[in-house]
Amino acid sequence: MTELRAEARIALAIAHKDAIAELRGRHAMVSTLFFAAVVLLLFGFALGPDAARLAAAAPGLLWLAIVFAGILAVNRLHLLETDDDAFEQLALYPVARRAIYAGKALGGFAVMLLLGAVVLGAVGILFAVDIGSAWGPLLATVVLGAIGIAAVGTFYAGLTVRLRAREVMLPLLMLPVLAPLLLGAVKATAAALAGDPFGELGAWLQLLVAFDVIMVVAGAATYGYLLED
Amino acid sequence: MPQITIYVSPRSVGAPDTRPPAVATTDLARLFAGSPAVAGVSLRVEAGRTVALLGPNGAGKTTLLRVLATALRPSYGSASVDGLDVGRDTHLVRERVAYLSHATGLYDDLTARENLAFAAAMLSTPDPSARIDRALGDVELEARADDRVRDFSAGMRKRLALGRILLGRASLVLLDEPYAALDAEGMVLVDQLLAAWHAAGVTVMLASHTTDRLDALLDGRVTLARGLVAEVSGAGVTSMPPALPQRPRPVVATR
Numbered sequence: 071m072t073e074l075r076a077e078a079r080i081a082l083a084i085a086h087k088d089a090i091a092e093l094r095g096r097h098a099m100v101s102t103l104f105f106a107a108v109v110l111l112l113f114g115f116a117l118g119p120d121a122a123r124l125a126a127a128a129p130g131l132l133w134l135a136i137v138f139a140g141i142l143a144v145n146r147l148h149l150l151e152t153d154d155d156a157f158e159q160l161a162l163y164p165v166a167r168r169a170i171y172a173g174k175a176l177g178g179f180a181v182m183l184l185l186g187a188v189v190l191g192a193v194g195i196l197f198a199v200d201i202g203s204a205w206g207p208l209l210a211t212v213v214l215g216a217i218g219i220a221a222v223g224t225f226y227a228g229l230t231v232r233l234r235a236r237e238v239m240l241p242l243l244m245l246p247v248l249a250p251l252l253l254g255a256v257k258a259t260a261a262a263l264a265g266d267p268f269g270e271l272g273a274w275l276q277l278l279v280a281f282d283v284i285m286v287v288a289g290a291a292t293y294g295y296l297l298e299d
Numbered sequence: 300m301p302q303i304t305i306y307v308s309p310r311s312v313g314a315p316d317t318r319p320p321a322v323a324t325t326d327l328a329r330l331f332a333g334s335p336a337v338a339g340v341s342l343r344v345e346a347g348r349t350v351a352l353l354g355p356n357g358a359g360k361t362t363l364l365r366v367l368a369t370a371l372r373p374s375y376g377s378a379s380v381d382g383l384d385v386g387r388d389t390h391l392v393r394e395r396v397a398y399l400s401h402a403t404g405l406y407d408d409l410t411a412r413e414n415l416a417f418a419a420a421m422l423s424t425p426d427p428s429a430r431i432d433r434a435l436g437d438v439e440l441e442a443r444a445d446d447r448v449r450d451f452s453a454g455m456r457k458r459l460a461l462g463r464i465l466l467g468r469a470s471l472v473l474l475d476e477p478y479a480a481l482d483a484e485g486m487v488l489v490d491q492l493l494a495a496w497h498a499a500g501v502t503v504m505l506a507s508h509t510t511d512r513l514d515a516l517l518d519g520r521v522t523l524a525r526g527l528v529a530e531v532s533g534a535g536v537t538s539m540p541p542a543l544p545q546r547p548r549p550v551v552a553t554r
Contacts, residue, residue: 080420080421083420083421087417090409091406094447153408154402154407155402155403158402163393165421298372298389
């Protein structure tokens with residue numbers, strides 16, 4: 071128990087450190103949010119001005135924007151560790167490897183949550199979707215999606231942070247793994263927005279919970295190997 | 300300058316001859332892309348000694364330090380710290396070792412104090428705020444404590460990285476070119492740190508090209524050349540000739 075508490079303290083210290091660095095480099099966070107907004111706008115242009123069509127496509131566009139911007143966000147949290155080889159210093163501290171993973175994933179989760187909330191609001195405005203009436207299920211979907219993207223992103227960002235081609239490799243590795251999450255989140259969002267006429271919302275949220283549990287456990291178990299020579 | 304305080308673990312106190320060797324390697328080799336950077340080093344450093352690793356660029360000094368710091372795994376042979384194998388007991392070794400590499404491992408967007416606070420959390424330093432203040436004073440960075448590291452010079456970064464070591468309770472301190480990038484005052488600071496570690500019974504291994512100023516501070520010297528021990532002198536350090544007659548080759552299955 072005391073061991074778990076010590077690991078939680080380590081994870082919080084890492085997430086706190088990432089939060090400070092992220093907030094100091096505010097321009098980076100703003101540009102990620104701006105990127106998500108631009109993605110939404112471009113999807114809107116591509117689909118044309120038909121309001122009904124845009125509203126029908128909104129759940130898919132929402133999650134594509136969150137996933138694309140999320141890849142940038144988790145990548146940047148690991149780029150912080152490339153400051154003067156801080157990643158090696160982090161690896162050499164005598165702390166549990168899963169605590170390091172938990173700390174990096176926690177920071178990623180916080181960023182993804184903010185990103186999800188902002189993109190959800192933007193979709194509501196841009197595509198004239200009524201998100202107010204279904205805010206409870208939508209919030210649950212965004213939280214579960216944020217956990218999943220942070221869990222997968224933290225692992226793959228740790229894998230690619232030392233690679234020269236990381237900007238290409240990270241989406242290449244992450245996107246196929248995120249496919250089930252994307253499917254579940256889009257379906258859950260669509261069901262929530264439609265008032266869940268077929269009673270399928272619960273099943274999609276369960277899929278997201280299962281995805282999150284598997285990815286968090288797998289990430290915590292394997293991330294340590296990425297830190298070693 | 301006030302006295303530098305070195306925190307020691309119970310492991311580091313007591314007569315050196317009652318402690319296991321701080322460093323013991325047996326036929327230690329480390330290859331990069333098939334060519335050895337360290338090619339069969341058998342070295343024993345007694346606890347509490349200050350030992351310099353000397354030798355030209357590419358002699359294997361940094362690689363040897365990185366293996367002992369658990370940043371690299373040995374390709375062949377073994378290495379231990381305080382009797383603990385670096386490959387098998389990695390976590391325990393990390394509790395005992397502090398390593399300063401060429402890179403400082405500091406976060407640019409954090410202040411000096413925040414960087415030390417993070418390190419204190421990772422090292423589970425007791426009473427962290429007092430220890431951080433003390434470490435900042437020891438490395439003479441109090442005046443810049445709340446400035447971001449991004450604006451620091453290379454020498455100030457090195458001072459801060461040395462301050463980070465003072466937060467832990469390492470029984471073995473590994474320093475790679477500690478004098479590099481430092482001004483005259485900074486070099487004196489490193490001298491004082493070396494003396495303080497020595498007085499506290501902490502073992503220090505440092506790679507350096509600046510040998511003349513080290514004379515009074517060193518117990519022993521190890522000279523490396525092309526990944527092998529070329530010469531050992533002074534007290535507290537011994538070497539065995541390599542058991543491998545030639546450069547180690549990976550075992551390749553043949554049909």
